[in-house]
Amino acid sequence: MTEHGEYMLETRNLSKEFRGFLAVDDVNLQVRKGEIHALIGPNGAGKTTVFNLLTKFHMPSRGQILFKGRDITRAKPSDIARQGIVRSFQISAVFPHLTVLENVVVPLQRKAGLTTQFWRSGKALEALHGQARELLDWVGLADMADTVTVELPYGSKRALEIVTTLALDPELLLLDEPTQGMGHEDVDKVVELIHRVAADRTVLMVEHNLSVVSRLSNRITVLQRGSVLAEGDYDTVSNNPEVKAAYIGGQHAESA
Amino acid sequence: MNRTTILYAVLLALALVAPFGVYPVFLMKVLCFAIFACAFNLLLGFTGLLSFGHASFFGVAGYVTGNMLRDYGWPVEFAILAGVAAAAILGTVFGWLAIRRTGIYFAMVTLALAQMVYFVCVQAEWFTGGENGLQGVPRGALLGVIDLNNDLSLYYFILAVFIAAFWFIHRTVTSPFGQVLKAVRENEPRAISLGYNVDRYKLMSFVLSATVAGLGGALKCIVFQLTSLTDVHWYTSGEVVLMTLLGGMGTILGPVVGAGTIVTLQNYLASGAFASSVPIVLGFIFVVCVMAFRRGIVGEIHAFVKRSF
């Protein structure tokens, strides 16, 4: 099976049924190493559900998930991160009442094995502050290190979320609508950030903003009502008549 | 010296002189329940889990300690350790069975398990003395030397253990482990996606909480030389919820203040003509607490100080 070498992630006949409703229907995804792969499709197409399946927040009803050729279909959600897949969430996922610095320390302390020591002083975590600040610096949040995260502007929260994810140095990053609800400037910042992140990683992202998709992704999979409608690079997909129809039918022509 | 240090210094000084002005047994009761409530707060306030079965740990530890002292003649230190160990084991069993559930289901599982423990205690008269309770427990002597039948000696011993337990909870909450608990409470899916097996940390917190709750129960048995069915009854599980909420859950001093307030009220009411109205008054406080000041006494003071300075 030589072709396994080039895929970071592969799904085979991945399906999910919610009480009789097929949210994901026979999806075969192939995400190549080092690429930015976009998963697009109208609201309710099943994109987030695919992410939930990949990260085991939901158990697939059928099908298989392979990560670097290894079957991870039965892995526990917390093991997924340990294997090298880390996700972000559609609704911004930070720890709101921790400081910005503490947000980044959380993944670092897990990697450092500083998680069960209830008898040690919290000062033990200070050993990780340098690394955390470096990461924050990388996204321009170093000045905000001691701010309580709720007080951060929305765009910065998203940047913090991405950099928290990077603290684990994942091989595969799953981003669920990283630019959702952002103004132009913030979108540009996040696009630039994803671009830098993807330099030495594989990224699978769900994105509604088609200009972002066209700027970033090497490959696009279009999902509709749970199944794959089209696949290919931006030109192939955007000229596909079925995709056009689906997007005119939906309300996502806005940024095409 | 910052404000917190000064506050603790003053409180310590007060605790040291208190038995010269106030009945020591009353103070010891407050301290035992304060340990219980601090332990409970680790779970409710800092882990976000509402257990409705904590009386099991409190009561069973009391029974074990009492039996060891009375029927097996163990030294008091070891009897306490035995009680605490029993609570830890029981806590592991409860936690293991309940931790996968969330919210109200978690509370229900702990309640159901605690009811089972209660009925076992009712039946196992050889161990618990049944309706009469486990009576006539000797207090023993600390290190074989300091006679704990002296209320004052016992008070200082219990104060020392209380301080250790309080420090332990504080340490746990501010430790790397405490930081993980905070992250899990703030955003559980995010913690999972960062590779945390959250059930494991919740279980650890549950066991730690049960263990320290057991310490409170073991000490209470020594103070009153008695452990009774009330100590394993759901009423006691409810009481510790109330103490924690009233004092301020998720604050470090809240449970101590809550325990002090409730025990004082109980003693005050029980001695007057209103003895039978204790549950009604407590119920009333509970309602007011939940509806009007959710942060609890210490939480409200914190908020007030923050606003004003």
Ligand SMILES: Nc1ncnc2c1ncn2[C@@H]1O[C@H](COP(=O)(O)OP(=O)(O)OP(=O)(O)O)[C@@H](O)[C@H]1O
């Ligand atoms: N836990 C669940 N239980 C039942 N149905 C669900 C569940 N999660 C998702 N669904 C359904 O599955 C379908 C796909 O939802 P999903 O969130 O994956 O869509 P999406 O492509 O991410 O949409 P959006 O663009 O709005 O984020 C929807 O019809 C949704 O109602």
Ligand SMILES: [Mg+2]
């Ligand atoms: Mg979605």
